[in-house]
Amino acid sequence: MKLLILGPANAGKTSLLKTAMENSSFIAVENLPPTRGIARETYLFRGLLEISAWDAGGQQKYQDRYYGSQEENVFSSVDLPIYMVDALTVDDTVRPAFDKFVGKIIEKNPNISMIYVFINKIDLPDAKEEKVFELLTKDLPSEIHKRLSFTPVSVKQGSAQQKLIEICDKIIEQRIENMGKLNKLRSIVEEFKANTGGADFILFNKKDGLIITSTLGKFTTQTLQFITFQISALESNVHEIYMKVMELRNQKVTPLSLNTVVMESASNFVFAKEVEGKATLMIVTKDKKLESVMKVVEIISDTNPIYEKLINILEFSNI
Ligand SMILES: Nc1nc2c(ncn2[C@@H]2O[C@H](COP(=O)(O)OP(=O)(O)OP(=O)(O)O)[C@@H](O)[C@H]2O)c(=O)[nH]1
Ligand SMILES: [Mg+2]
Known part of the structure; x- marks a missing residue:
């Protein structure tokens, strides 16, 4: 330091x-x-x-x-x-x-x-x-x-020394706390990987675009510049059609939000999902088998307990 x-x-x-x-x-x-x-x-x-x-x-x-x-x-x-x-x-x-x-x-x-x-x-x-x-x-x-x-x-x-020591102690506390959180986040992405047949997960900090943790360990890359997803025109159009569909089905309409994008290559799908405005999770599937893709969709659903754990840790951290 x-x-x-x-x-x-x-x-x-x-x-x-x-x-x-x-x-x-x-x-x-x-x-x-x-x-x-x-x-x-x-x-x-x-x-x-x-x-x-x-x-x-x-x-x-x-x-x-x-x-x-x-x-x-x-x-x-x-x-x-x-x-x-x-x-x-x-x-x-x-x-x-x-x-x-x-x-x-x-x-x-x-x-x-x-x-x-x-x-x-x-x-x-x-x-x-x-x-x-x-x-x-x-x-x-x-x-x-x-x-x-x-x-x-x-x-x-002696009051200046006291103050300096107090500041340094606070830094130690913060670092230990962040270490604990980082370990937890790391184990969550590993859990994601194990549950999706080997997809890779990279968690980016939204503020600076830097990697927080990933299933590929620590590596350096360009910062993720996906600050917020924007697709306004398409979004409102989709929203209207979605409402119509729900009406025809007689189902309840709940708000739509654009928080996930999916890209496709010849051999993989790449997902990018915003996590509570704090982070972005990028996922590269292992292959294009239906099962691999479905497992990813399942794991990044708001109601998945492992995904909820991720949200909880990010919520209370200042990493
Ligand atoms: N009375 C009093 N004197 C102090 C205090 N702190 C430092 N001094 C005195 O102020 C003088 C300058 O202290 P230094 O620590 O050398 O100051 P510095 O900021 O490092 O100075 P530079 O290296 O030239 O930038 C010394 O004679 C110290 O004993 C204080 O809290 N009270
Ligand atoms: Mg000096």
Whole structure:
């Protein structure tokens, strides 16, 4: 997991990492020299979570490089972005530097869920954490604000370390939970395969089009760009005819939805089915035998208990 901590010089970034991750006391790190460029360290947090910590020295000459030649390296693939400012500095350099950081993090990591902002040194009598908070949030668009989490902290008193540890614990929890879900999803697609005489199932995450799991293991492919099925004209036409048929049969009309498409090759059928707006299941039948095809249709029916299990897991996950 890549942690990037950036912010103005002297804010307390290195002090935080050393005390939270290396078990050093604050006194032991009180006379740290300014960090020159990026200092990288790897920690195994709680023996579980490997953290690659990128501590970005805040002096201007280094900052220019982060947003220049080193941009791709510094800002890409960040899992945990932290911006640290001190609570003493309220001047007109603070906000533009912050906006630049937030903008770059979101640009390079569009799926990032949270950017943490630590307003440090609140132990000092001149600390103005509320003013700094106001300065950083004034006229901030709400879609940006909701991705930011502000915390007034003190590395000296230990609250910054507590907060960082809390964040890392949450990441561990989330990962363990997701692992469990992933294993369950994997076993469900295997169950599908066993019940359909060997069809292959590939489950795609709808949001990014990436494979969640499949009966072919992990493999890379182009993202599935089937964002939503659209066939509006045909759909309304089919709907009308369907209603007529049901009327003639004296059967109840229930809503029709376009959630499955079927394609055919000389030797297979290929199904793509939307799963509760969260995922798309792609199925390649083993052959074109009636039995193989019927089994697939049966398994992806909303009332099939294994299919229901799949829906339940996806419903409560944020994979
Ligand atoms: N009073 C007080 N001082 C702090 C706190 N956190 C850090 N400091 C002091 O602030 C100074 C700068 O700390 P660093 O951790 O080196 O700051 P930095 O953000 O890494 O600075 P650069 O590497 O230059 O970007 C040191 O003298 C720290 O002891 C705090 O919570 N309270
Ligand atoms: Mg430093």
